[in-house]
Amino acid sequence: MKGRIALGILIAAMALMPLLLDPRGYWIRVLAITLLFAAMAQAWNIVGGLANQISLGHAAFFGIGAYTSTVLLLKFGISPWLGMFAGGVLGGLAAFIIAIPTMRLQGHYFALATLAFGEVMRVIANVWTSLTGGPGGLSVPFTAPDFFAFSFKLLRPHAYIALAALVIVTAIFEGIRRSAMGYRLRAIRQNPAAAEVIGVDTTRVKLQAAVISGALTAMLGTLYAQVAVFFDPDTVFGIAGISIRIALIAILGGVGTAAGPILGAFFIIPLEEIMNDLLSSRAAGLSQLAFGVILIAVILWRPRGFITVFDQLWARWSRMRSP
Amino acid sequence: MSLIQAILDGLLIGGVYAVISIGLTLVYGVMGIVNFAQAEFLTIGMFVAWFAWAFLGLDPVLAAPLSFAVAFAIGWVVQGQLIARVLSAPSVAQIFLTVGILIVIENGSLLLFGSQFRSVTTSYQTESLSVGPLFISVPYLIAFSMSLACGVALWWFMRASWFGRAMRATAQNPAAARLMGIDTALMYKMAFALGVGLTAFGGAVILPYVTVFPGVGGQFVVLMFTVVVLGGLGSVAGAVVGGLAVGVIQSLSSLFFPIQLQNLVLFVVFILVLAVRPQGLVGASR
Numbered sequence: 001m002k003g004r005i006a007l008g009i010l011i012a013a014m015a016l017m018p019l020l021l022d023p024r025g026y027w028i029r030v031l032a033i034t035l036l037f038a039a040m041a042q043a044w045n046i047v048g049g050l051a052n053q054i055s056l057g058h059a060a061f062f063g064i065g066a067y068t069s070t071v072l073l074l075k076f077g078i079s080p081w082l083g084m085f086a087g088g089v090l091g092g093l094a095a096f097i098i099a100i101p102t103m104r105l106q107g108h109y110f111a112l113a114t115l116a117f118g119e120v121m122r123v124i125a126n127v128w129t130s131l132t133g134g135p136g137g138l139s140v141p142f143t144a145p146d147f148f149a150f151s152f153k154l155l156r157p158h159a160y161i162a163l164a165a166l167v168i169v170t171a172i173f174e175g176i177r178r179s180a181m182g183y184r185l186r187a188i189r190q191n192p193a194a195a196e197v198i199g200v201d202t203t204r205v206k207l208q209a210a211v212i213s214g215a216l217t218a219m220l221g222t223l224y225a226q227v228a229v230f231f232d233p234d235t236v237f238g239i240a241g242i243s244i245r246i247a248l249i250a251i252l253g254g255v256g257t258a259a260g261p262i263l264g265a266f267f268i269i270p271l272e273e274i275m276n277d278l279l280s281s282r283a284a285g286l287s288q289l290a291f292g293v294i295l296i297a298v299i300l301w302r303p304r305g306f307i308t309v310f311d312q313l314w315a316r317w318s319r320m321r322s323p
Numbered sequence: 324m325s326l327i328q329a330i331l332d333g334l335l336i337g338g339v340y341a342v343i344s345i346g347l348t349l350v351y352g353v354m355g356i357v358n359f360a361q362a363e364f365l366t367i368g369m370f371v372a373w374f375a376w377a378f379l380g381l382d383p384v385l386a387a388p389l390s391f392a393v394a395f396a397i398g399w400v401v402q403g404q405l406i407a408r409v410l411s412a413p414s415v416a417q418i419f420l421t422v423g424i425l426i427v428i429e430n431g432s433l434l435l436f437g438s439q440f441r442s443v444t445t446s447y448q449t450e451s452l453s454v455g456p457l458f459i460s461v462p463y464l465i466a467f468s469m470s471l472a473c474g475v476a477l478w479w480f481m482r483a484s485w486f487g488r489a490m491r492a493t494a495q496n497p498a499a500a501r502l503m504g505i506d507t508a509l510m511y512k513m514a515f516a517l518g519v520g521l522t523a524f525g526g527a528v529i530l531p532y533v534t535v536f537p538g539v540g541g542q543f544v545v546l547m548f549t550v551v552v553l554g555g556l557g558s559v560a561g562a563v564v565g566g567l568a569v570g571v572i573q574s575l576s577s578l579f580f581p582i583q584l585q586n587l588v589l590f591v592v593f594i595l596v597l598a599v600r601p602q603g604l605v606g607a608s609r
Binding site: 054104107119244247248283300 | 351357405408409412413414415416418419420422423424425426427429430431432433434437438537544545548549552556581583584586587590591593594595597598
């Protein structure tokens, strides 16, 4: 109940935001990026939150989505809407391929293997110049504004598309969390051996979750490419910029909960932007330094995520209501 | 012949990889924490050695103990003030605390020292010894020898000294160690400080052939993880084997593949090793 109320308020607030911001301005772009990162952290949450398999390589799927749609558009003139689904298929396939060797791994080992996989994709994208343009990056060509071509004059439609994506991914996450699959994933999180004993096909469930998560992340990569307009391998396959940031958002917000990634994204992305705005003109590194300090402080203060603050407030409030 | 030359070069570089990675594996072995900020202490070690060279005229190899001491002090504080607080927190909180430390150190050094590349000049930098048809690069040889000395010293410390034995006891069973009167919090500080100190030491000895800048640690992150995973996370002896193996793999792959693919080969080996033998090539013992 409380979750549903909170989520409803959140979505309504987010739906209003694009209208309040200057459609030509800087902050509507920040909003669109924030919503996309919230959606990505939510997709990450399917594997990271429910099964506690901490992936540090989601940039691999993200970059695949960004490159697939953009390459299809550049070489064949295919609309990014279709490219998004092609990217989703490839992202799911990549998730399947990497899941096979890494599935049995747990904890730090899984995190490290996925980290390396992200790096593999980054190196490949840098070297395969004929397809990706190499380190020089790719620009999404500008065409006449047209919804079906995924081309808009202003950023407001992008913000709404990102919001829709966030709502859809959140719905998928909630659907999975409440389904038999969600229970199986949580059984794996609690005790993989016991889950296996009571008849959970752990391999199959983990594979399914990984493929869904990878495919969704790749589709969000397409949306990002359309907002960013220009990207290169080090941006979309970046460890710090994408992989770690996605996981960090979910973790700071509250891992395994639907509201966590949204809280996390609305904390981290605007914070980084404000820091850049305020500090980067003063000295190089200052804004990131401040970001790191805040990150450390938040983790020491709330090692289980921001969501615990709200849980505490809610508990206090219900106690006050019914003494 | 170039094959043997490549293996020789690989072993020499790999000896240094072993020392910089021992710290990572030591921290994991004693506390169960994967320190993503470990490579940043390599950067710190390199900067200390560079400033010692620029202002005191000290050779980077002689400055290595200084690098060790500075990183040791920083590590002592970081463990006592930050990491000690998340020892019982979920592992995600531990991972991201160290990621926060990584961000702070990298950008702190950017703020303090700027983004320019710094290198040292030494008399032996470009020299090499010829042994029959083979060439041994002098800076590689010196870095390797220093690493070897450092590794032997650590081995002695862990085997023979009371502190080393207490640290190993803490790694095996903290509760039992406490019952034996061992101050485990002190041991954790010691292990972390020693671990990052070793990495900084390695940073100093490679300075004659690696340029230092604030992001230099980032280039070693996946490499260090590959080394410790190859050898088995938590195993010091494994890190030595892993370091040498990574050095040779890197050196050999540059014979057969273009330079941009050098790391790709490493990452693929890394994933395959994880998939086939997650306990490492050496085994599960620590």
